[in-house]
Amino acid sequence: MSMRKLKVFIAMSLDGYLAAPGDDLSFLEQLPPTGEDHGYQEFMHDIDTVVMGRRTYSKLLSMEVTVPHEGCKHFIFTRDCSLQSEDTSVQYVVAAPVEWMKQEKAREGKSIYCDGGASLLRAFWEADLVDEWIVSVVPVILGNGIRLFEQAQGEFNPIWLKPQSIKQYKSGLMQLHYSR
Amino acid sequence: MSMRKLKVFIAMSLDGYLAAPGDDLSFLEQLPPTGEDHGYQEFMHDIDTVVMGRRTYSKLLSMEVTVPHEGCKHFIFTRDCSLQSEDTSVQYVVAAPVEWMKQEKAREGKSIYCDGGASLLRAFWEADLVDEWIVSVVPVILGNGIRLFEQAQGEFNPIWLKPQSIKQYKSGLMQLHYSR
Numbered sequence: 001m002s003m004r005k006l007k008v009f010i011a012m013s014l015d016g017y018l019a020a021p022g023d024d025l026s027f028l029e030q031l032p033p034t035g036e037d038h039g040y041q042e043f044m045h046d047i048d049t050v051v052m053g054r055r056t057y058s059k060l061l062s063m064e065v066t067v068p069h070e071g072c073k074h075f076i077f078t079r080d081c082s083l084q085s086e087d088t089s090v091q092y093v094v095a096a097p098v099e100w101m102k103q104e105k106a107r108e109g110k111s112i113y114c115d116g117g118a119s120l121l122r123a124f125w126e127a128d129l130v131d132e133w134i135v136s137v138v139p140v141i142l143g144n145g146i147r148l149f150e151q152a153q154g155e156f157n158p159i160w161l162k163p164q165s166i167k168q169y170k171s172g173l174m175q176l177h178y179s180r
Numbered sequence: 181m182s183m184r185k186l187k188v189f190i191a192m193s194l195d196g197y198l199a200a201p202g203d204d205l206s207f208l209e210q211l212p213p214t215g216e217d218h219g220y221q222e223f224m225h226d227i228d229t230v231v232m233g234r235r236t237y238s239k240l241l242s243m244e245v246t247v248p249h250e251g252c253k254h255f256i257f258t259r260d261c262s263l264q265s266e267d268t269s270v271q272y273v274v275a276a277p278v279e280w281m282k283q284e285k286a287r288e289g290k291s292i293y294c295d296g297g298a299s300l301l302r303a304f305w306e307a308d309l310v311d312e313w314i315v316s317v318v319p320v321i322l323g324n325g326i327r328l329f330e331q332a333q334g335e336f337n338p339i340w341l342k343p344q345s346i347k348q349y350k351s352g353l354m355q356l357h358y359s360r
Contacts, residue, residue, distance in 0.1 A: 014315065014341065014358070015329035016196040027338060125321060135194065139341040139358055141305060143332030149195035152323030158207060161194065161319040163352045172343045176354050178194070178319055 005111040005131035006101060006124060009043050010148060011173070013138050017145035018116060023059050027140055034170040038136055047072060048110040051101070054078035054092070056117040072113075075100075077120055097123045105129070122150040128159055133178040185291040185311035186281065186304060189223050190328060191353070193318050197325035198296060203239050207320055214350040218316055227252060228290040231281070234258035234272075236297040252293075257300055277303045285309070302330040308339055313358040
């Protein structure tokens with residue numbers, strides 16, 4: 001049985017920030033409205049499991065973004081053992097992300113989508129667990145904020161990726177697609 | 181008279197580093213040799229002036245990269261007043277980069293190329309002096325090193341760019357082209 005894939009589908013500014021200071025995602029709303037979904041629906045076809053950090057989850061909820069995704073299981077990583085979800089498709093997880101992900105990838109299912117934040121992502125890419133990257137570059141220099149890529153914490157050997165495709169959207173997004 | 185343009189033509193890893201720790205640029209040499217120049221010659225056609233920081237200049241000299249560029253004037257920014265170049269096309273500059281650049285842009289000539297490093301670039305983009313960005317994304321996660329984009333130092337209003345084109349090279353580089 002082949003392992004399930006862990007995929008990242010995320011936007012960043014040209015200078016590498018996924019959010020402006022204060023978890024501010026308003027720059028994403030300043031893209032011109034072109035009706036494009038930037039490949040999101042197609043991407044989600046292959047996904048049945050979504051993982052994210054607790055802070056990202058709270059932020060998305062506050063923005064009334066579509067969370068949870070219909071038909072997907074959601075696992076929210078937190079260090080707070082007391083959190084309980086009332087949504088049956090959302091489960092809080094206090095386990096170590098890397099070990100948990102290795103087990104999850106070995107289960108049956110479609111691909112797994114990590115929607116951030118940067119710390120959870122760092123844990124996964126540092127352990128070389130990310131199989132696919134779809135990074136949409138927003139044509140803006142933010143100057144400050146939360147970097148998509150935190151520094152590696154331990155000894156780290158560079159990870160080379162296989163370029164798949166690039167796509168320029170009318171909205172101004174330039175989307176880079178890589179596989180491991 | 182229209183002002184001269186300041187252009188940046190630079191490579192970074194997917195995680196935003198222009199060099200690995202220790203000013204190490206060896207990841208650039210690990211791209212497969214495809215004979216492509218990634219648009220460099222075409223870019224240089226429009227350039228008659230090159231500016232860079234002293235540390236970048238020393239690094240390039242040590243790598244025996246083509247510096248100085250034939251037919252171009254070179255200005256190397258440094259805080260060390262004692263430096264003198266024996267090469268007549270290379271001049272050390274101790275002036276404040278932003279004021280100097282504003283004056284240089286007002287002179288007659290072709291475009292100006294800033295070849296780094298990150299601090300000199302930051303001074304220029306933070307003052308909104310960069311007119312064109314050609315950023316080549318190398319398909320690697322380095323994990324650590326020198327970020328192409330330092331944090332803005334002062335109050336900073338996001339700078340939106342005009343997407344021009346994207347190009348995928350056989351070498352694996354994905355090149356993003358923006359103008360101001």
